[in-house]
Amino acid sequence: MERKQLAPGVYLTALDAQKFNRCRITVHLRFPAKREYATNTALLPLVLERGYAACPDMTALSRRLAALYGADLGVDLGTAGIDRVLTADICGIKDEFALNGENLTAEYCGIVLGTIFDPYLVDGAFDPEAVRIEKETMTRRLQAEYNNKRLYCVRQARRKFFGDSPAGTELGGYLADLPAVTPQTLKAEYDRILQSAVIDVMVQGADADSVAALVQERLAGIRRTPCAYAAPVAMPRAEIQRYIEEIPGLTQAKLCMLFTTGDASVQPTIHQLRMAMGLFGGTSTSRLFRNVREKQSLCYYCASTAVRSTGVMMVDSGVEPGGEERAEQAILKEWEALKNGPITPGELEDTRRALLSGMESLGDSLAALESWYYGQIARGEPLTDPETARAAVRAVTAEEVRAILQGYSYSVRYIVTAQEDAQ
Numbered sequence: 001m002e003r004k005q006l007a008p009g010v011y012l013t014a015l016d017a018q019k020f021n022r023c024r025i026t027v028h029l030r031f032p033a034k035r036e037y038a039t040n041t042a043l044l045p046l047v048l049e050r051g052y053a054a055c056p057d058m059t060a061l062s063r064r065l066a067a068l069y070g071a072d073l074g075v076d077l078g079t080a081g082i083d084r085v086l087t088a089d090i091c092g093i094k095d096e097f098a099l100n101g102e103n104l105t106a107e108y109c110g111i112v113l114g115t116i117f118d119p120y121l122v123d124g125a126f127d128p129e130a131v132r133i134e135k136e137t138m139t140r141r142l143q144a145e146y147n148n149k150r151l152y153c154v155r156q157a158r159r160k161f162f163g164d165s166p167a168g169t170e171l172g173g174y175l176a177d178l179p180a181v182t183p184q185t186l187k188a189e190y191d192r193i194l195q196s197a198v199i200d201v202m203v204q205g206a207d208a209d210s211v212a213a214l215v216q217e218r219l220a221g222i223r224r225t226p227c228a229y230a231a232p233v234a235m236p237r238a239e240i241q242r243y244i245e246e247i248p249g250l251t252q253a254k255l256c257m258l259f260t261t262g263d264a265s266v267q268p269t270i271h272q273l274r275m276a277m278g279l280f281g282g283t284s285t286s287r288l289f290r291n292v293r294e295k296q297s298l299c300y301y302c303a304s305t306a307v308r309s310t311g312v313m314m315v316d317s318g319v320e321p322g323g324e325e326r327a328e329q330a331i332l333k334e335w336e337a338l339k340n341g342p343i344t345p346g347e348l349e350d351t352r353r354a355l356l357s358g359m360e361s362l363g364d365s366l367a368a369l370e371s372w373y374y375g376q377i378a379r380g381e382p383l384t385d386p387e388t389a390r391a392a393v394r395a396v397t398a399e400e401v402r403a404i405l406q407g408y409s410y411s412v413r414y415i416v417t418a419q420e421d422a423q
Contacts, residue, residue, distance in 0.1 A: 001373065001383055002208075006216055009226025012201045013383070014208035015373060017366060021097060023205030024366040025108050026089040027116050028374060029197035032227050033084045033169045040181055040189035041084055042077060042173030046134040047126055047186065048088070049075035052114040056127075061111075068107055069093050075115060080378035081309035082167045082230045086193060088115045091366060094205050105206040109214045117218040119190065125183035126190075135178055142175040149247075149416055153254035154316055157414035160241055161258045167233055167310045196227045200377055202370050229380070232264035234311025237409040244324075246419040252300065253321045253417035255328060259408035261311035268404050270379065271389065273306055275396040276404040278351040280304045280338055281315055285350040287334040288315070298327040308379075313408050321418040328413060339406045343398040355393050362386045 003013040017023060033041070055061040065071045071092030078085045090112040095104045120127055146152050155170075162168025203211050237260060268276070281288035281304030288302040302317035319327045362368045363386065376383055 001385075003377075003383060004212075006201075006212055007219055007224075009197070009224060010199045010201075010215065010219060011377075012203065012208065012212050012215065013373060013377070015202065015204045015369060017205030017369075019363075020205055020366055021094060022091055022366060023094045023105070023108070024089060024091045024202075024370060025105075025112050025204075025206055025211060026087060026202040026370055026374075027112055028200040028202070029086040029116070029193055030080050030083050030200070030229065030378065031086070031193045031197040032230060033079075033082055033166060035166070035169050037189050037192065038169050038171075039173035039177035040186050041086075041193070042171065043131070043134055043138055043178075043181055044186060044190060044193070045075040045077045045086060046137060047130050048115055048119055049073070050127075050130050050134070051120050052111070053118045053120050054110070054114055056120040064111065068102075068104065068111075069098070071108060071111070073111060073115065077171065079171060080229075081232060082169075084171070085378070086116075086197070088112050089367075089370075095207070105210050106214070108206065109211055113214060113218050117194075117222075121187070122183070125187040128183050131181070131183045131186060135181060138173065139175065139178055142172060142178075149250065149252070149254050150316065150318065153256045153414055153416040154314070156243070156245070156416070157256035157258055157314075157316075157412050160243060160414060161235060161260075161312070161412040165233065165235065166230070167235075194222065195224050198226050198229070200374065202374060204366050204370060232267065232309045232311070234262055234264035235260045235411065237262040238411065240410050240413065242413045242415075244415045244417065246417055248419050250321065250416070250418035252318050253324055253415060255299075255317045255319055255324050256412075256414045257315045257328065257331060257410065258412040258414075259313040259315075260411045261407050262409055264309065264311045267308045268400070269392065270308065270381075271392045272396050272400045272404060273308055274355055275348075275351055275393065276401045277304050277306050277313075278355055279343070279347065279401055280335065280405065283351055283354040285347060285354065287338060287347075288317075288331060291334055292317075292327065292330045296330055298323060298330050302327070302331065324415045324417060332410070335405065335408075339402060343401060348398055348401070352393060352396070356390055359386050359390055359393070 001015050005011050051057050051061045055064050071090055073090045075088045090108045092108055098104050201215055292298050292302050300318040304315045306313040315331055362372050373383055
């Protein structure tokens with residue numbers, strides 16, 4: 001693998017893909033998240049995916065992809081810390097498999113780079129019809145949050161936890177802000193992203209030198225001032241906030257518990273954190289799964305996750321209405337037991353095997369490998385292959401796991417349950 005700088009704030013990483021008959025080119029734009037722009041930001045990938053200047057609608061784009069032996073294009077929005085990442089990727093067969101000797105690398109670049117750097121515009125702004133259609137799609141998506149009670153509970157807990165912190169900016173945007181989104185505001189947000197983003201191009205199985213040249217050609221004449229990555233942030237420790245929301249007709253209550261480290265300046269390695277979460281509630285051999293779900297039957301599901309960059313650990317579960325308090329106390333009991341009690345070699349090895357097994361499959365997918373390496377870039381880590389990471393997982397100790405769990409403080413509990421007269 002090789003990562004090199006093409007221009008200020010622009011990098012290209014070439015990854016080995018010899019075992020695959022397909023190639024993949026991905027463009028990541030990482031930029032600061034801003035509350036006032038969040039809804040425009042969330043809508044942008046939906047509009048960009050509809051076409052670009054050379055293929056101005058979905059029909060033309062679909063035909064172009066089909067002509068390239070069924071290539072696939074995707075545009076998405078994600079997070080890296082509290083920053084946002086706009087991603088466009090294209091995947092198709094390698095040049096050597098083209099039946100007529102086509103330069104597929106150039107064709108793929110034309111599409112994915114066109115999607116990012118040369119969108120379809122009408123009178124200097126995005127196509128009004130495309131914006132109208134995707135605003136309707138986004139409206140339905142945001143309205144549907146309430147119908148998914150697990151998602152709703154988690155997001156409500158996060159809103160209470162983060163408050164007005166930048167880390168609490170909604171990735172999916174805000175329903176109340178959608179009416180103000182126009183083709184012009186969307187174009188202004190696109191310009192902001194293009195100017196401020198750190199751009200990472202990931203190449204697998206394609207001619208990296210050709211891709212680099214085409215990227216530099218697209219960047220020529222674009223005025224850019226890339227921003228530094230946002231620093232990690234953690235919510236301060238405080239008294240536990242408890243919330244209960246009652247909804248008529250609910251058959252399964254939801255419980256979300258959020259914990260904070262209170263300090264993001266000292267962080268565990270990603271491998272230590274994954275081991276800690278796997279042991280607590282992230283695997284089928286975890287304490288929460290075995291003791292809270294299986295032995296006590298206090299919940300339908302119960303899982304823990306954590307994010308280093310925001311210092312947050314989350315436990316969410318589905319429980320019988322009326323059983324939320326018992327489930328909460330059982331979860332806290334397992335947390336305390338892991339923090340202060342013994343961790344057996346057997347359960348540590350069970351967790352380790354589960355993580356190693358998942359890492360074994362990384363090499364079977366171009367997308368999984370690309371995500372693996374970009375994750376390291378996003379965290380500011382040196383690029384290491386999965387085998388090196390497996391060795392790091394094998395080296396994690398019970399003491400390191402215990403220290404991680406001891407670093408959290410219980411912060412927010414949010415319950416969505418049935419109204420008493422509706423149970």
